[in-house]
Structures are given as structure tokens and as C-alpha cells.
Amino acid sequence: MTLDLPVTEAAKITVPDAQTVTSVTKWTDSLFSFRVTRPASLRFRSGEFVMIGLPGDNGKPLLRAYSIASPNWDDELEFYSIIVPDGPLTSKLQHIKPGDQIILRPKPVGTLVLDALLPGKRLWFLATGTGIAPFASLMRDPETYERFEQVIMMHTCRTGEELVYGAELVNNLRHDPLLTEIYGDDFAQRLKYYPTTTREPSPFMGRITDNLTSGKVLSDLGLPPIDPAEDRAMICGSLAFNVDVKAVLEGFGLHEGANSEPREFVVEKAFVGEGV
Ligand code: FAD
Ligand code: A2P
Missing domain, CATH: 3.40.50.80 (Nucleotide-binding domain of ferredoxin-NADP reductase (FNR) module)
Structure with missing residues (x-):
């Protein structure tokens, strides 16, 4: 099911490295995928991962490693995520919707290349x-x-x-x-x-x-x-x-x-x- 909900101003983030969510698909109660805008400068090798996240309750970024699920030629970036019950990041990330922003550190790394x-x-x-x-x-x-x-x-x-x-x-x-x-x-x-x-x-x-x-x-x-x-x-x-x-x-x-x-x-x- 693809969620297509209106943008809420409250979800806007005013931090560096913000990217905008373009779509969210829920696969099961504990699995979802989402797509975000791709920073113009981001080059990566298919199979690499980046740090993504949301502002934490203390205002500091709450970041986790995520494999980029989209290929390197794609205009957008796709991620496929678990929802961990009470997980610091995914208990919040599961609620993102198109128009919201996430933090994405544009430094791809990884061995699966x-x-x-x-x-x-x-x-x-x-x-x-x-x-x-x-x-x-x-x-x-x-x-x-x-x-x-x-x-x-x-x-x-x-x-x-x-x-x-x-x-x-x-x-x-x-x-x-x-x-x-x-x-x-x-x-x-x-x-x-x-x-x-x-x-x-x-x-x-x-x-x-x-x-x-x-x-x-x-x-x-x-x-x-x-x-x-x-x-x-x-x-x-x-x-x-x-x-x-x-x-x-x-x-x-x-x-x-x-x-x-x-x-x-x-x-x-x-x-x-x-x-x-
Ligand atoms: P955390 O505090 O980070 O995790 C709590 C516990 O949940 C962990 O101790 C572990 O037991 C369990 N857990 C965490 N992630 C998973 C998972 N993916 N599957 C099963 N159990 C898990 N997660 C993704 O959903 N998609 C990815 O593409 C992805 N890529 C990763 C790449 C790398 C190199 C690494 C090291 C981790 C990756 N992860 C990925 C895990 C991710 O970094 C977070 O752990 C996850 O998003 C949960 O964050 P959290 O803060 O909610 O809970
Ligand atoms: P199984 O159901 O026999 O444990 P999990 O959700 O625990 O991470 O497991 C995901 C999948 O990986 C499950 O199908 C599980 O099988 C399988 N699996 C878990 N640990 C191993 C392992 N050490 N070797 C092979 N498969 C595993």
C-alpha cells in the first residue's frame, strides 16, 4: 500500500543534509520502504550504505546505517526498513510520509560492491x-x-x-x-x-x-x-x-x-x- 498523505509543516527539518521523502510503501506491520530526493552531489556504488535518520528528542541527529536499495543510476534514493518495537530511530521513522524530511549523510561506504x-x-x-x-x-x-x-x-x-x-x-x-x-x-x-x-x-x-x-x-x-x-x-x-x-x-x-x-x-x- 502506498501512502500518499499531505505534507505537514511540523515535519520540516532545518538541519544540514535534509532530503525530502517522495513516497512510502508499507509491506508488513514491521517492514516498509521509502524513497527520498537524492543530493545532487551524491555518487555511490550500488550495494553501499549511508547514515540516515531524524532529529532526536535532544535535538541531535539520531542516525543509523541504511543500505541504499536503489541502483546508482536512479534519480531518487530508496531504502527498505524494519520497524523495531521501541527502536530509537525506527519507532519514529515508520511515521514518515511524502513531503517530510529525513537527514542523509552523503558519505556512502560498504563492502558489498x-x-x-x-x-x-x-x-x-x-x-x-x-x-x-x-x-x-x-x-x-x-x-x-x-x-x-x-x-x-x-x-x-x-x-x-x-x-x-x-x-x-x-x-x-x-x-x-x-x-x-x-x-x-x-x-x-x-x-x-x-x-x-x-x-x-x-x-x-x-x-x-x-x-x-x-x-x-x-x-x-x-x-x-x-x-x-x-x-x-x-x-x-x-x-x-x-x-x-x-x-x-x-x-x-x-x-x-x-x-x-x-x-x-x-x-x-x-x-x-x-x-x-
Ligand atoms: P536499533 O537500536 O538500531 O536496533 C535495535 C535492535 O533491533 C538491534 O539490536 C537488532 O537486534 C534489531 N534490528 C535492528 N535492525 C534490524 C534489521 N534491519 N533487521 C532485523 N533486526 C534488526 N536496517 C534496515 O531496516 N534496513 C537497512 O537497509 C539497513 N542497513 C544497514 C546496513 C548496515 C551496514 C548496518 C550496520 C545496519 C543496517 N540496518 C538496516 C540496521 C539499522 O542501522 C538500524 O539498526 C535499524 O534501522 C533499527 O534502528 P533503531 O534505532 O530503531 O533500533
Ligand atoms: P529460522 O527461522 O530457521 O531461524 P531472523 O528473523 O531471526 O533474523 O531470521 C531471518 C531468517 O534467517 C529466518 O528465516 C531464519 O531461519 C534465518 N536464519 C537465522 N539465523 C540463521 C543462520 N545462522 N543461518 C541460516 N539462516 C538463519
Whole structure:
């Protein structure tokens, strides 16, 4: 549901780095996405994150890291957000509406960038929950398909409704005029999508770690065994997820890289928690 509510003067912020909200979409009781104006000077690599927020009760900016979910060619910036009950930022951010302003520090950073990977044939995006946000950017960037023959988006959530943002995005992308013009009607073959749930029934189920280790995702999608010479991956989820997927990929002979030293996979936390 897209909220299209009138602008309230009270929501105006008079601080540096303010950007205006252009649309808000609620996906579930605890997930929403929103788009904001893009600072003219902001350049970023698809997959990076920035600090965004709102003025706190003490007047100081209340900022959190957010992956930019839109691709780097987009005129606006998109974000995909959790609502944490009593979360300092998201308990306020969930109420934003078109015309309101947020704070956006225009200093993009992050490890989930194409430059941090060695060239390869297939690129795996492995995400849980809001960890799909950086891949929402990378999936919409034509450069991803220039560098890799195939992209496989594995996204796992507890329930089916939590998958809808990603499912709609992939569906729209498969009919995207720019990408289908470049790659023809078989673009769907270049972007494979493997959504799974773990706590309610759906066509494909199970944790990403289990589906990789068992090879189920490979047989379901008709892909060859993971090969360090051909497969590259990016991981974005909770710390526990990242640690476990990293171990699975290392078991296949892949190594973690970074901007300064490109290798076969890169990792970034989707949020800070669990005592970290
Ligand atoms: P916080 O005080 O920040 O968080 C409270 C607790 O909520 C955390 O300890 C954690 O247990 C849980 N939590 C926080 N964020 C999440 C989440 N995304 N999913 C599940 N549990 C969570 N959040 C997004 O919603 N979208 C993004 O694109 C995004 N990108 C991030 C990129 C990076 C590099 C990092 C480090 C974090 C990112 N986050 C993202 C998390 C974000 O920075 C905030 O933590 C989140 O917006 C909640 O803010 P808060 O102030 O309401 O609660
Ligand atoms: P599960 O339901 O089996 O715990 P959460 O909401 O707790 O962050 O989890 C989001 C999704 O990630 C859930 O489907 C969850 O599966 C899965 N998940 C959580 N931790 C791990 C992990 N360490 N390895 C693989 N999948 C995980």
C-alpha cells in the first residue's frame, strides 16, 4: 500500500543534509520502504550504505546505517526498513510520509560492491530479512549483468509476507525495459530468484545454509556445483547468518575479499545486534 498523505509543516527539518521523502510503501506491520530526493552531489556504488535518520528528542541527529536499495543510476534514493518495537530511530521513522524530511549523510561506504570481487561467471546474493536491501540496488544495476553471466538471489525470511518486497522487485525487473532491451526476453535466465521461508509453508523452504550445503538450490535451479573458479557471492544478514554462510562458502573453497583485496565473496551485517 502506498501512502500518499499531505505534507505537514511540523515535519520540516532545518538541519544540514535534509532530503525530502517522495513516497512510502508499507509491506508488513514491521517492514516498509521509502524513497527520498537524492543530493545532487551524491555518487555511490550500488550495494553501499549511508547514515540516515531524524532529529532526536535532544535535538541531535539520531542516525543509523541504511543500505541504499536503489541502483546508482536512479534519480531518487530508496531504502527498505524494519520497524523495531521501541527502536530509537525506527519507532519514529515508520511515521514518515511524502513531503517530510529525513537527514542523509552523503558519505556512502560498504563492502558489498562489485569491485570487491574477482571476475567470475555466477554471482550469488545471499540475504535474510532486510539484508536484501543492498541486493535490491545491485540487481537493478546493469553493470552487475555486464560482469556476471548469471545472478542468483537467495532470500530467506520466516514468513511469506516478508518476502513480498523482494518478489515484487524481481518481478518488475524481469519486465524492465532497459534490461530486457539489453539482454532480450531470456533476462529471467540471467536473474535467478530463490525465495524461501523457514517458519511457514511456501513453495521453497529452508535456511540458505541448508539449501546450499544439501545442493537443493542447485538442483532446483539447474545449476552446476559451486566452484571457486566460477562462483562469487555477497552475504548480508544477521551476524549469526553471516558467520554460518561464510563457513559454508569456505567449505566450497571460496575466500572472503574486501575493497582492498578482491576475492570470491564479501560479507556485510544487515544490522548490529546480538550483543555485538
Ligand atoms: P536499533 O537500536 O538500531 O536496533 C535495535 C535492535 O533491533 C538491534 O539490536 C537488532 O537486534 C534489531 N534490528 C535492528 N535492525 C534490524 C534489521 N534491519 N533487521 C532485523 N533486526 C534488526 N536496517 C534496515 O531496516 N534496513 C537497512 O537497509 C539497513 N542497513 C544497514 C546496513 C548496515 C551496514 C548496518 C550496520 C545496519 C543496517 N540496518 C538496516 C540496521 C539499522 O542501522 C538500524 O539498526 C535499524 O534501522 C533499527 O534502528 P533503531 O534505532 O530503531 O533500533
Ligand atoms: P529460522 O527461522 O530457521 O531461524 P531472523 O528473523 O531471526 O533474523 O531470521 C531471518 C531468517 O534467517 C529466518 O528465516 C531464519 O531461519 C534465518 N536464519 C537465522 N539465523 C540463521 C543462520 N545462522 N543461518 C541460516 N539462516 C538463519
